[in-house]
Amino acid sequence: MKKVLLVNGSPHKEGCVYTALSEVADSLGKNGIETQIYHIGVKPVHGCIACGKCAELGKCVFKDDVCNELLGLMQQADGIVIGSPVYYAGPNGSLCALLDRIFYSANGKLSNKPAAAVVSCRRGGASAAFDRLNKYFTISHMPIVSSQYWNSVHGLTPEDVKKDLEGLQTMRTLGNNMAWLINSIDKANLNVPEKEEWIPTHFIR
Numbered sequence: 001m002k003k004v005l006l007v008n009g010s011p012h013k014e015g016c017v018y019t020a021l022s023e024v025a026d027s028l029g030k031n032g033i034e035t036q037i038y039h040i041g042v043k044p045v046h047g048c049i050a051c052g053k054c055a056e057l058g059k060c061v062f063k064d065d066v067c068n069e070l071l072g073l074m075q076q077a078d079g080i081v082i083g084s085p086v087y088y089a090g091p092n093g094s095l096c097a098l099l100d101r102i103f104y105s106a107n108g109k110l111s112n113k114p115a116a117a118v119v120s121c122r123r124g125g126a127s128a129a130f131d132r133l134n135k136y137f138t139i140s141h142m143p144i145v146s147s148q149y150w151n152s153v154h155g156l157t158p159e160d161v162k163k164d165l166e167g168l169q170t171m172r173t174l175g176n177n178m179a180w181l182i183n184s185i186d187k188a189n190l191n192v193p194e195k196e197e198w199i200p201t202h203f204i205r
């Protein structure tokens, strides 16, 4: 059975982001896809210290937060949805700190997995936060799954989100589209494209 990991990047375990992710998960489930909603929690997380050790270890050097556990779950999943509350028109800082380290450590291991971002805001900044999260996928060879609108819901509380009928519909559509892509990839069973050797040219050259 195919599985999608949905990451709740809010400090609230069952808040607005969770409500949006649950709607995506329900529609994935209706399409025969197993789901897991993973809450990043509220414990402190490290930012990336750019030590480069992950290139040797295949994981982050810090062991006292959820980074490596989450990286392992993401590697095992067939699809990934990352949800965040909007904080000052961007994703939650703790979530970004984790994602910086996860994607830097992953070093190609998340390539070709369908992915999508979901954001929740009270009023504004949703599309800026959404864009920021999509940057992790587009630098990592991950096909982005789209919906009928940019993936956002509005609310301060889960009850607000439940009233955002278009937002919830966008979440259901996202779940259907992600299931379709995962199943299509599975059925086609094509080889993934060969990667060229990286040609690193920095702006100074």
Ligand SMILES: Cc1cc2nc3c(=O)[nH]c(=O)nc-3n(C[C@H](O)[C@H](O)[C@H](O)COP(=O)(O)O)c2cc1C
Binding pocket: 010, 011, 012, 014, 015, 016, 017, 018, 085, 086, 087, 088, 089, 090, 120, 121, 122, 123, 124, 125, 154, 155, 156, 157, 158
């Ligand atoms: C530090 C902080 C910054 C926030 N910044 C924004 C913002 O820029 N725009 C907005 O509409 N809501 C903002 N909010 C509200 C949350 O994004 C919104 O309530 C969200 O739906 C909460 O999701 P949750 O219940 O899953 O945590 C902010 C909340 C906090 C705590």
